[in-house]
Amino acid sequence: MQLELGKEYPQPGEEALIEENIKMLLNSIQQNNPPGRHVAREPHPKTHGLVKAYFAVEKDIPLELKHGIFKEPKVYKSYIRFSNGSPRPQQDSTGDIRGMAIKLIGVPGEKLLPLEKNTQDLFLNNHNVLPAGRTADYVALFRAGFAGKPMSYFFGWNPFAWKLKSLKVITDIRGKKTPSPIAVRYWSMVPYKLGPHAVKYSAKPTGEFSVQMPEPLTRTYLRKEMQKHLSEKDATFDFMVQLQKDPVKMPVEDSEVVWDEDASPFIKVATITIPKQNFDNDERDKLAESLSFNPWHSLPDHMPLGGINRVRKRAYDAMSKYRHERNGEPMMEPEEWQSV
Numbered sequence: 001m002q003l004e005l006g007k008e009y010p011q012p013g014e015e016a017l018i019e020e021n022i023k024m025l026l027n028s029i030q031q032n033n034p035p036g037r038h039v040a041r042e043p044h045p046k047t048h049g050l051v052k053a054y055f056a057v058e059k060d061i062p063l064e065l066k067h068g069i070f071k072e073p074k075v076y077k078s079y080i081r082f083s084n085g086s087p088r089p090q091q092d093s094t095g096d097i098r099g100m101a102i103k104l105i106g107v108p109g110e111k112l113l114p115l116e117k118n119t120q121d122l123f124l125n126n127h128n129v130l131p132a133g134r135t136a137d138y139v140a141l142f143r144a145g146f147a148g149k150p151m152s153y154f155f156g157w158n159p160f161a162w163k164l165k166s167l168k169v170i171t172d173i174r175g176k177k178t179p180s181p182i183a184v185r186y187w188s189m190v191p192y193k194l195g196p197h198a199v200k201y202s203a204k205p206t207g208e209f210s211v212q213m214p215e216p217l218t219r220t221y222l223r224k225e226m227q228k229h230l231s232e233k234d235a236t237f238d239f240m241v242q243l244q245k246d247p248v249k250m251p252v253e254d255s256e257v258v259w260d261e262d263a264s265p266f267i268k269v270a271t272i273t274i275p276k277q278n279f280d281n282d283e284r285d286k287l288a289e290s291l292s293f294n295p296w297h298s299l300p301d302h303m304p305l306g307g308i309n310r311v312r313k314r315a316y317d318a319m320s321k322y323r324h325e326r327n328g329e330p331m332m333e334p335e336e337w338q339s340v
């Protein structure tokens with residue numbers, strides 16, 4: 001089959017896999033949150049901090065990238081939630097994926113989700129690929145984890161079928177050193193539309209940050225280091241996009257494949273500025289819990305692409321609805337920065 005740039009190619013049986021994934025996730029949430037307990041978000045339940053930020057679209061970007069929020073220069077007020085990825089909150093010194101979820105406020109236009117009118121979400125993590133890139137593998141990894149046998153995903157009876165590449169991704173993620181959430185680079189891991197194109201995102205810190213790990217590594221050192229920096233000065237990132245230029249070597253349907261930056265360099269399209277602020281308080285933490293971050297909170301020009309994103313569409317929606325209903329909190333999208 002001749003693959004085309006920017007096109008999706010769903011796997012057979014994908015709908016059944018999506019349904020299985022939703023059932024596993026909701027069953028896990030219900031088991032871990034008996035009646036009467038506040039339900040934390042899954043995944044990425046541990047928040048290092050919800051910060052206010054400006055997302056400034058650049059003036060001079062290539063014409064082929066001028067779609068959606070990048071169509072014209074504009075500064076969006078935003079919230080950014082930095083987090084740990086483990087489904088169970090753990091100490092920050094434990095190896096884990098780190099998340100950067102960006103919510104732009106005041107984005108006009110019809111969105112992909114019917115109840116979403118005002119925001120655009122952008123999802124990134126501090127690694128460039130997933131350990132399971134196709135829909136069936138992604139769900140199988142969840143299946144093994146929820147069964148309490150995570151290593152069974154990587155090793156089976158047939159040594160020729162062992163997933164050593166996937167295991168290396170996990171090992172690389174857990175081995176990353178993170179001095180502060182605002183001192184490391186992030187990637188979208190999965191592709192998105194940009195008008196007629198397929199792209200991946202990345203955010204690279206550009207401010208003055210220490211690359212040395214702090215001492216001691218307390219349970220919440222990532223929050224403390226970020227608050228220490230933001231109490232004194234701003235933090236900045238370059239936000240960049242990478243164009244898909246080869247549908248085989250840069251696949252949409254396999255997010256375990258690195259898109260070669262030499263073949264298609266990342267191009268800066270916006271500057272993120274996190275101004276000096278105090279986010280380390282109960283009111284901001286409550287706001288962080290009330291907000292929903294979903295890659296499908298999006299303009300059609302930025303539609304998530306590929307099987308992993310199709311799984312996430314249904315899963316994130318189901319988990320968010322369940323969490324807000326159990327906690328008695330209505331789902332909300334900010335119209336403006338709140339005073340907290």
